[in-house]
Amino acid sequence: MAVAVLPANRSASMPYAKDNAQTSSSVAVRGAFSDHGLAALAALVIEAAMLVIITTGRINPMMFLGAHAIVVILLGVRAVTVGHRGGNTLSPMLTLIAVAATGPIGAAGTLLLMQLASRPRQDQALLSAWYERIALSIDVDDVTLLCDAVATGRTPDLATVTDRSFATVMQSGNLADRQTALGIIARKFHPDYLPALLLALKSPEPIIRVQAAAVATRIRPLLRARVDKAATSAESVTGDSIATLAADMKMCAASGLLDESDRLRADVVEKLLLKRAAATTVTDTAAWRRFVPSSPLQRDVSEGQLLSLGQFKALRVSRRLTRLLGHGLYSIRRPETGSSRRLL
């Protein structure tokens, strides 16, 4: 129901990233004639002038002290005003104390200190680069990103890695775990997650079914793209990639998430690949194992899917392959020679 009360995209949620980066490269350098500098300069001029006048004997020491007190009071008022406005009171206070204690020497000293502090520091460039990095306005290489992640504690915590498959989580996990798993399936989809998604679609928990349906809607185009890609490369793929691709098509077709026309295409591509594979020597049995479900649960799910789709021939092939691989050996008959060759 609710529309767009969440930011629609990342750039909307971080509108000022670029602006921050730009201002970071122009970190303010204090000039000699900032507010504090002017106050210190004024105090220096007044105190020095009075000192010169007193040495000429034109004013008596009491008048000098009175004028000095007025300068100190004015500096004090200035420090209080800066503090009230929420500004940094360090410089005004330093100036006040220095002038109160040592007159023009103190004023000259604080002015000199401000000059030294205002010089651009050697690491300013480093600071600017840092601002640009954290504002994400520059590209950062993968090694640096990894170092950052390790230093900030953002790498995966091996202590929390789960040993449960997502399919097991869908069957017996708590609600939060199931929803988190579905979120991962949506964001980091891989066809191996399909059995878990199919279980979620049939979950007795309505919240899980709704979320699974949203995930299914999202990954359907991804599956279709896989079928499109496989269809274009079915004739050219070689070696053990044939088995891998055929297994992928089998999984996509059995998922129930493809449009009927795409499912039929996936079927056709799988059959084509199987035919090509039959004419090829298989050296990597691991690739062939992807044809069959890797666990009883996955087998039940994929066989259930094949049954519900009426794919009886595919079901028989799947079961035959499971039996053969379970025996630890199989052979491929070469039609042209009539001979068979045991491979394991």
Added chain:
Amino acid sequence: MARPIAQKLQRVAAADVCIIVEGCYPYIPGGVSAWIDWLIKSQPGTSFSIVALWPRPTDQPPRYQLPTNVVSFQHVYLQNFGASPVTRLRVPPGTDDFAEALAAFSMHGGSASLAQVAIQLQALRRVLPASVLFNSPVAWDIVRRMYAQRMPYSSFLHFFWAWRALLGGLFATLEFPLPPARVYHTISTGYAGILAARAALETGRPAVLTEHGIYTNERRIELLMADWVADTVDKGHALDDPRLDLRDMWINAFEAYARTCYDACTDIVTLYDDNQRAQRMLGANPAKLSVIANGIDLARFSNVATAANDLRPTMALIGRVVPIKDVKSFIAAAHYLKATVPNVRALILGPTDEDPEYFAECTTLVHDLGLEETVEFTGTVNILDYMSQIHVCVLTSLSESQPLVILEAGAARIPFVATNVGSCREIIEGRSDEWPPLGPGGIITDLVAPQQISNAVGQLLLDPVKRRTYGETLQKRVAESYTSAQAVASYSKLYSRLIAAPSAAPIVPPTEG
């Protein structure tokens, strides 16, 4: 389409009921908006004010004319909060307490926690406006502390902007001048729920919630899948990594808002039983929960002639051609059904212009499967013109609440095949406490299961006796539990009780406008 909302309604007049709605009425047609329109019109003796929560000021024209018993209409803009940034600001006293209250509220929610936030904010408001505070070093200090306490592993940069998005909406609801009303009726949790909760705390008047879908769960699903939420902590595939990241922050906030709304409302209404489970899981007090189902005008549909047995077997999907209706599963079901019912006709009655890309995919699928003589897209039609031709209605949706189409078909004695979403099972098979049990009015299938749908429709198309029995059962159930008159009476009774209820002592002093 409605005329722009008249300026005169911008003056805030006192109303019996203040409806608080987020992100739909009056700008988005159908669904909840249509329900709100129906609710207001069905209670002509009750005056309503409306507060519509929207992201930003919009040029969208309203899709509904405000009924005559609406006395005021206002907006709250959730993403538009904050004055120009202030860099020089003395930190006022009470900031620490406010930061603590805000952190606790964002994490856990609850009306007591919201009251604390509101009270602390009012104290700060005496020194400076909240809109200034939101963009000042005070807010910066609060953000830094919340980050250090709650999410020290995640990226601060991302946390800062997420905080601003979330808290901007919260501040907007806390600052909004409440219209005077006897009852505050929110149509969701979320920010609308917060506004209703705040109204209850400040005015002492009762707040009531009607949930169609479960807002918190809808946001959770969106957030768990959203690509725009950065995963700044790499949790891999771990399901219970304790480190909080941005996704957790957003989800926790919406759950906190839901708990607050459930806590503050005196009555929590939903459309069907299953939704109450989700509400209880989020902490709603079971004693406050009740069901008021949607209703239809039975008379409008009950005189429709039943489709004759000798007509071409026809199944129909009545709905928009959009992905959530999963029209492709309906088309695939028609393909499978042709094996057992070769001359089946599959009608799709609904607008096709809402998602042209999806509609194009559906027509391609029809062509690829050779179903041009079977499947027919009619566009927007008056369904009454087609009902006497339809033997079985089908709904293949991936998500629904309480679809009126099942009630309407049921009123016309058409059996239904629907996916197991929302209240479909409850309508078709009856509630668990239905007595005497009437039996099924159709068949429920799994989601994304065209073969199952095809089998179910085939059963009904090939068995006229079963089809008639199911249709009559569904009509009986609709007549007993889902009429518009019953829904109107239920809300009338609810409003009368709440309007007459004495005021509680306000817990939070009223916000000065």
